[in-house]
Amino acid sequence: MPDTAVSPASTATETRELTYGEAVNAALRRCLDEIPETLLYGEDIATPGGVFGVTRGLRRDFGDRVFDTPISESAILGSAVGAAMLGRRPIVEIMWVDFSLVAFDQVVNQLANVRYVSRGELTAPVTIRTQQGSAPGACAQHSQSLEALFLHVPGLRVCMPWTAQDAYDLLVAAVHSDDPVLVIENRTLYPTGKGPVRLGGPVQTPGGLRVRRKGSDATVVTWGAMTARVLEAAATLAEQGISLEVLETVWLNPFPTDEVVASAARTGALAVVHEANTTGGFGAEVVARVAGAGVALRVPPLRLGLPDSRVPAAPSLVAGLLPGAGDISESVRDWLHSA
Amino acid sequence: MTATDAAAGSATATALADLRQVWRMRAFEERVRELRLAGDAVGSIHLGIGQEGVAVGASGLIGPDDAVFATYRGHSWAIACGVEPEALFAEILGRATGVNGGRGGSAHLTAPGHGFFGENSIVGAGAPIACGAALAGRHDGTDRVALTVFGDGAMNQGAVHEAMNFAAAFSLPVVFLCENNSWSELTPIDEMVGQPELFRRAAGYGMPGERIDGNDPEQVRDRLGDAFEVAREGGGPTLVEAMTQRLVGHYIGDADQYRRPGERERDAENEPVALLTRRLRDAGTSDDDIAGAERAAREEMESASAAALAAPLADPTTAKEHLYA
Numbered sequence: 099m100p101d102t103a104v105s106p107a108s109t110a111t112e113t114r115e116l117t118y119g120e121a122v123n124a125a126l127r128r129c130l131d132e133i134p135e136t137l138l139y140g141e142d143i144a145t146p147g148g149v150f151g152v153t154r155g156l157r158r159d160f161g162d163r164v165f166d167t168p169i170s171e172s173a174i175l176g177s178a179v180g181a182a183m184l185g186r187r188p189i190v191e192i193m194w195v196d197f198s199l200v201a202f203d204q205v206v207n208q209l210a211n212v213r214y215v216s217r218g219e220l221t222a223p224v225t226i227r228t229q230q231g232s233a234p235g236a237c238a239q240h241s242q243s244l245e246a247l248f249l250h251v252p253g254l255r256v257c258m259p260w261t262a263q264d265a266y267d268l269l270v271a272a273v274h275s276d277d278p279v280l281v282i283e284n285r286t287l288y289p290t291g292k293g294p295v296r297l298g299g300p301v302q303t304p305g306g307l308r309v310r311r312k313g314s315d316a317t318v319v320t321w322g323a324m325t326a327r328v329l330e331a332a333a334t335l336a337e338q339g340i341s342l343e344v345l346e347t348v349w350l351n352p353f354p355t356d357e358v359v360a361s362a363a364r365t366g367a368l369a370v371v372h373e374a375n376t377t378g379g380f381g382a383e384v385v386a387r388v389a390g391a392g393v394a395l396r397v398p399p400l401r402l403g404l405p406d407s408r409v410p411a412a413p414s415l416v417a418g419l420l421p422g423a424g425d426i427s428e429s430v431r432d433w434l435h436s437a
Numbered sequence: 438m439t440a441t442d443a444a445a446g447s448a449t450a451t452a453l454a455d456l457r458q459v460w461r462m463r464a465f466e467e468r469v470r471e472l473r474l475a476g477d478a479v480g481s482i483h484l485g486i487g488q489e490g491v492a493v494g495a496s497g498l499i500g501p502d503d504a505v506f507a508t509y510r511g512h513s514w515a516i517a518c519g520v521e522p523e524a525l526f527a528e529i530l531g532r533a534t535g536v537n538g539g540r541g542g543s544a545h546l547t548a549p550g551h552g553f554f555g556e557n558s559i560v561g562a563g564a565p566i567a568c569g570a571a572l573a574g575r576h577d578g579t580d581r582v583a584l585t586v587f588g589d590g591a592m593n594q595g596a597v598h599e600a601m602n603f604a605a606a607f608s609l610p611v612v613f614l615c616e617n618n619s620w621s622e623l624t625p626i627d628e629m630v631g632q633p634e635l636f637r638r639a640a641g642y643g644m645p646g647e648r649i650d651g652n653d654p655e656q657v658r659d660r661l662g663d664a665f666e667v668a669r670e671g672g673g674p675t676l677v678e679a680m681t682q683r684l685v686g687h688y689i690g691d692a693d694q695y696r697r698p699g700e701r702e703r704d705a706e707n708e709p710v711a712l713l714t715r716r717l718r719d720a721g722t723s724d725d726d727i728a729g730a731e732r733a734a735r736e737e738m739e740s741a742s743a744a745a746l747a748a749p750l751a752d753p754t755t756a757k758e759h760l761y762a
């Protein structure tokens with residue numbers, strides 16, 4: 099069954115200078131505008147406009163389809179499941195991915211099962227917007243990168259935009275998807291990335307990747323805010339004569355396995371860099387897929403991420419754990435030289 | 438001196454001691470705010486300025502075997518448990534000498550040696566954990582009371598509901614203390630519940646519940662004291678809803694522009710420094726004594742924070758220490 103029961107009212111495009119956060123707002127505005135079945139709700143998102151200001155103005159413009167909720171993640175997510183079963187297209191916000199854990203049942207046991215168990219008689223076109231990651235001073239319960247937990251759950255789509263354009267495009271695609279989609283944003287990006295964003299236009303289908311840099315010595319797969327550090331590292335290494343191909347896999351489910359395999363086969367080396375813990379991180383899956391495809395690598399694959407650890411609050415301690423651009427370039431250079 | 442005079446005299450002495458303790462908490466947090474604005478501390482920091490009356494009233498009730506579970510807005514609760522301000526400043530400043538060596542930070546302070554089982558940055562998560570502390574007391578021969586402190590907004594979290602029923606079903610010595618400051622971040626609690634008198638939920642669980650003035654440490658001591666006593670003597674849990682107000686934003690940096698008309702004026706009149714100052718003036722306490730409470734607190738926090746600032750930052754090479762699994 100094709101995704102998108104609803105078709106956009108307009109495919110007119112315009113380009114505006116927006117930050118990442120403003121691009122999210124524009125995507126929500128478009129969806130609320132074009133899809134009358136959408137609802138938008140979550141904690142502090144309506145009257146206050148969101149704790150990061152991302153949903154500002156939407157309550158004013160769309161009335162009671164946009165509303166604030168109690169601090170009740172199970173009720174937020176569970177009601178989204180139920181409303182979706184009955185024909186609405188809810189977009190809900192979980193302020194920090196860490197808070198989704200108090201309502202994991204509604205995501206894993208409920209949301210992800212609806213379409214499958216009903217043999218497609220029902221769909222659960224729920225979009226969960228959340229954000230994650232480390233930021234200076236944030237405590238252990240507000241710093242985790244949990245995408246792998248969700249990627250272990252079939253039936254759920256997962257994407258992680260890094261640019262303002264993708265913050266817009268991926269969210270619009272998510273809302274149009276008839277499968278539930280988790281859109282994992284990053285709070286450190288909301289005020290950043292100001293630049294031209296194309297609004298309107300055809301809705302993308304979930305999937306695909308961004309080739310952020312072409313290269314020949316190694317393929318580096320990354321996603322989310324880590325992309326910036328990887329690109330910085332790639333620029334440094336380019337000056338030293340090492341040419342990295344940087345693939346930003348904005349969609350993690352569906353994952354662009356073929357494209358990653360093809361790139362790794364071409365460069366003969368594969369590294370995966372993410373902010374999440376390495377053990378059980380999605381990087382392990384990427385490595386497994388490339389290995390499973392029989393790609394002959396000239397150097398064993400490299401995984402970089404948070405060394406398995408809780409996340410401390412003190413910035414000086416975080417600096418000792420999370421790989422920065424300098425750590426990445428050093429690790430990649432040593433790794434390639436070991437070949 | 439008549440017996441009534443003596444009672445009045447000791448009530449005044451108590452009020453002055455309370456004012457001193459309120460000022461210690463407030464001076465601590467005002468200093469934290471300066472450090473945050475100066476960039477010495479980073480990240481989200483939630484102040485309880487205005488809410489100190491609750492923690493001050495509770496502080497004398499917490500016994501050596503008791504266990505306190507607070508939220509991210511818990512600096513004052515750490516002080517109420519007797520944690521050294523210098524170690525708290527150091528933690529908030531990411532110093533090696535911090536009470537958690539920089540692992541906890543402002544929103545996850547923990548000092549079990551003081552009965553402070555810590556802050557929690559997941560709304561409502563402390564309540565079930567407090568049930569466990571109470572349960573342990575049943576098996577370890579102590580008469581432990583577990584105190585779990587949370588906000589009005591946390592009353593809408595499933596974990597809190599489960600904890601209340603769990604404690605009531607097993608008559609566990611848990612005191613559920615809801616600090617109702619009328620806001621859950623940027624959203625007013627009365628728009629997020631069908632029954633804004635939150636203490637009334639207690640009846641549904643089969644436990645006592647009452648609403649008290651959280652600005653008055655004396656009333657907190659008295660009413661919360663009853664809840665502690667009931668719990669300690671095997672009578673099970675109580676829900677106490679302490680009405681209070683935060684005079685500042687939800688976190689440092691919150692523009693705090695959502696207040697209702699008349700709210701700030703009412704808060705300024707009700708908050709504990711104003712209330713205790715009025716009470717002391719009426720009882721004839723000198724302005725000097727009243728001002729002395731503030732001055733002493735500011736001096737203490739000035740030197741505690743200076744000592745914390747002078748300590749080294751947490752060492753990055755130790756970041757993985759204390760991770761065993």
Ligand SMILES: Cc1ncc(C[n+]2csc(CCOP(=O)(O)OP(=O)(O)O)c2C)c(N)n1
Binds near residue numbers: 141559561588620
């Ligand atoms: C499970 C969960 N959901 C949401 C949040 C985000 N959050 C942090 S504080 C807060 C408001 C809590 O309000 P209240 O319980 O009244 O406590 P107060 O902040 O007023 O002390 C929210 C929604 C969180 N930390 N945990």
Ligand SMILES: [Mg+2]
Binds near residue numbers: 590616617619621
């Ligand atoms: Mg509150």
